[in-house]
Amino acid sequence: MPRPVRPFYDDIYQSSSLRPDIGPAIPYVGPTRPPLAGPYAFSRIPRPRVNIPRIFFSDMKKVPAPTWIFVNASTGYDGRTSIRKTVPDSITSWIISGFSLDPVYGLGVMEAPLTLKVFRPFFISINIPYSVVKGESVGVQVLVHNYMNRDVSAEVTLDNSDNQFYFTQDENEIESKLELFRTERVVVKSNSVNSVTFLITPKQLGTVDLHAKAASRQAGDEIIKPLLVKPPGQPQYLNTAAFLDLRSGRSDSVNITAKFPAKRVPESDFVKVSVVADILGPTLSNLDKLIELPTGCGEQNMINFVPDIIVLEYLQTSRQLTEPIREKAVKFLETGYQRELSYKHDDGSFSAFGKSDSSGSTWLTAFVVRAFISAKPHIYIDKGMWR
Known part of the structure; x- marks a missing residue:
């Protein structure tokens, strides 16, 4: 604990640099900073409010909390105070630490925390x-x-x-x-x-x-x-999605009817309602898992190629893209791009099995060109592909 301040005029007069030429000593309050510190160190820290402690309790039997008590108290002139509390009903060990603020000596911190063991025989x-x-x-x-x-x-x-x-x-x-x-x-x-x-x-x-x-x-x-x-049996999940549009007003409503199977286990019905302020919200927690390596024939290769582009652009726009995810997505896009080129015909069209097919697929060719244009900002795409 920091040493107490003795607010006696004689002591203040001897220690203060503010002495008048004549008359009694001027009562002087010491600076709220430690000696040799900067001119504004601790100058804006208020004194503790007396007899108004801040205490946070938690039901320790149900959910253990990281903090049991946080108390802000003031000491007397001797720098001592007592705090009496009843320990929670939990067999554990508590780590006690503290610090103090003094108008003259500033901040005081414990050298090492103490341990309070709570035990029952x-x-x-x-x-x-x-x-x-x-x-x-x-x-x-x-x-x-x-x-x-x-x-x-x-x-x-x-x-x-x-x-x-x-x-x-x-x-x-x-x-x-x-x-x-x-x-x-x-x-x-x-x-x-x-x-x-x-x-x-x-x-x-x-x-x-x-x-x-x-x-x-x-x-x-x-x-x-x-x-x-x-409940016994195997769980079955039925999902119903609804879109709430708040662009034209501050509120919107929708009616959803819950339908349960006729042969369900009695008393096993469960309804969960969630609202996400993002149309892709339900997949945000595992969005990087949607990035997969494109493989397979010309059509199967595009099944994983296009989602990689969408996920990459969404994470980049929402500022959630990390460097490992970006490198993984770009690598997969480059691999998928090179693989898709193996299914290209001499006339520039694409088919499921490339030159093994008699002709290219109009639908697949249009889909591939559109996907390559979307992937162009992320990987190198030959400009002569759609000329």
Whole structure:
């Protein structure tokens, strides 16, 4: 911490260069910059606002956040202050760093950050797969961690008060039972981990919250973990696109009717609506994947040649073109151009198999000439091709 400033007139008088010829000393506030710094160093940094800390909290059990607390506080004359906060319910380590600003000594930074370890001697965790299919059984493994200096006998309970799943006694049991909870007792040695497994069968689609508890005379803990239940069968996707034109007004609307197959799995319907302010928006994330090497006959070669031109021009116009993508696209265009020349007839026309065909194709020739004109800004094209 920087040394405090003693705003006493005697000290100020001895240290200040602003001394009047006669009369008492003039109260002088030290410059807001470190010694020997530039004339404007830290001159515009305001002092911390007293008793108005800025704190950002996050639900650490659901989404761990990179920052737990950011506090702006003022110290006393001794340069010390205390901040009391309750650590989040998460077993992890926090890195603490800080800096300070002083009117005279300027900026002070910690030499090395400190580490705060958050630990619990008794807690539980749930080990489950990411997702299961509705109707199949899954084992919910509840791990009991005991880091106390004594053995613990705990009762582990899996709650089902919302009737979201069935309990299954074992893997060979055909009929499942609907119970509100099931409890198992487990003995956990000191500084060790033991587990209990509950076999369940989800009865509904979507997210099922698994609520497990562990209780003993010495300690207890509980946890809630979601389990994704997917419908059986193979997913089918139906896409309906609509164009909204805002050039003539500030709003536009369109009606879209969702149609589902008649033999679909019950309760598996899902509708997703997305709006993109770009006609090519859905392909922007993987637009470079559309650049492929032209191969095949005269017609197949142009199937990949033309998309390479369109992607290259779009990325260049939207200022998203990178040098590796440009080099790849230009190389493929040059290869496709040379390959297409092998399917050219003596009269200047093109066909699918070149001179192996009796005559050229009018449609393919027009398409090739148009594509070559579009590719001319990017690669070398012989001017005599369309003369």
